[in-house]
Amino acid sequence: MVYRLQETANAVLGTGGDERRFTGSRPADGEGNGSFPVTSWVADDPDPIDPEAWSLAVSGLVADPLELESVEPDATRHALLDCTSGWYTVQEWQGVRVGDLLDDAGALEGASHVRFVSVTGYRWTLPIGEARDALLATRVGGEALSHGHGAPVRLVAPGRRGFQWVKWVVRVEVRDREDPAQWLVTLISGFDS
Numbered sequence: 001m002v003y004r005l006q007e008t009a010n011a012v013l014g015t016g017g018d019e020r021r022f023t024g025s026r027p028a029d030g031e032g033n034g035s036f037p038v039t040s041w042v043a044d045d046p047d048p049i050d051p052e053a054w055s056l057a058v059s060g061l062v063a064d065p066l067e068l069e070s071v072e073p074d075a076t077r078h079a080l081l082d083c084t085s086g087w088y089t090v091q092e093w094q095g096v097r098v099g100d101l102l103d104d105a106g107a108l109e110g111a112s113h114v115r116f117v118s119v120t121g122y123r124w125t126l127p128i129g130e131a132r133d134a135l136l137a138t139r140v141g142g143e144a145l146s147h148g149h150g151a152p153v154r155l156v157a158p159g160r161r162g163f164q165w166v167k168w169v170v171r172v173e174v175r176d177r178e179d180p181a182q183w184l185v186t187l188i189s190g191f192d193s
């Protein structure tokens with residue numbers, strides 16, 4: 001019933017219909033920071049990150065842990081960000097391939113997963129093959145990423161839902177296992193207790 005009413009509203013307003021993805025999400029059109037919403041899963045809302053104070057650690061099952069003070073974008077991907085709150089956007093993201101970082105650090109035998117950790121503690125883990133192909137993005141639609149969208153660096157994980165695209169990344173951890181607790185941590189992230 002609710003669904004029917006929604007369909008009727010869409011017909012009247014001229015929104016929706018064919019443009020919806022199979023997830024139900026509607027498009028946010030345009031390019032760059034201003035063209036799609038800033039969304040947090042629950043209460044994650046860190047202060048803007050001072051790029052001078054920021055660094056990106058690549059650690060865990062690696063031969064040479066890295067501590068990068070900046071990231072030079074040298075890779076581009078068109079990828080679709082689909083938030084469970086009902087919108088999606090296709091953007092050109094620029095950044096570094098996670099695979100290149102792992103090659104620099106030298107992923108060790110047994111490495112099977114890569115965990116991306118936000119300055120807020122929010123985190124998500126991908127199987128290493130998929131992680132290699134993901135991007136740590138510093139730019140969107142030809143612009144430097146804004147704070148709300150995850151500056152200085154956010155994960156771009158093509159094919160994954162928006163909540164897995166970790167913003168404000170400070171650590172990349174190479175691991176030999178999944179991370180069952182990530183659901184809980186992600187849900188409570190941002191709540192002071």
Ligand SMILES: Nc1nc2c(c(=O)[nH]1)N[C@H]1C(S)=C(S)[C@@H](COP(=O)(O)O)O[C@H]1N2
Binds near residue numbers: 039118161162166
């Ligand atoms: N650190 C952190 N990363 C996060 C979130 C969050 O709350 N904290 N929200 C996620 C959700 S639910 C979505 S849909 C996308 C939204 O990205 P955007 O704000 O750039 O649109 O970021 C994801 N990354």
Ligand SMILES: [Mo]
Binds near residue numbers: 039085162
């Ligand atoms: Mo989301």
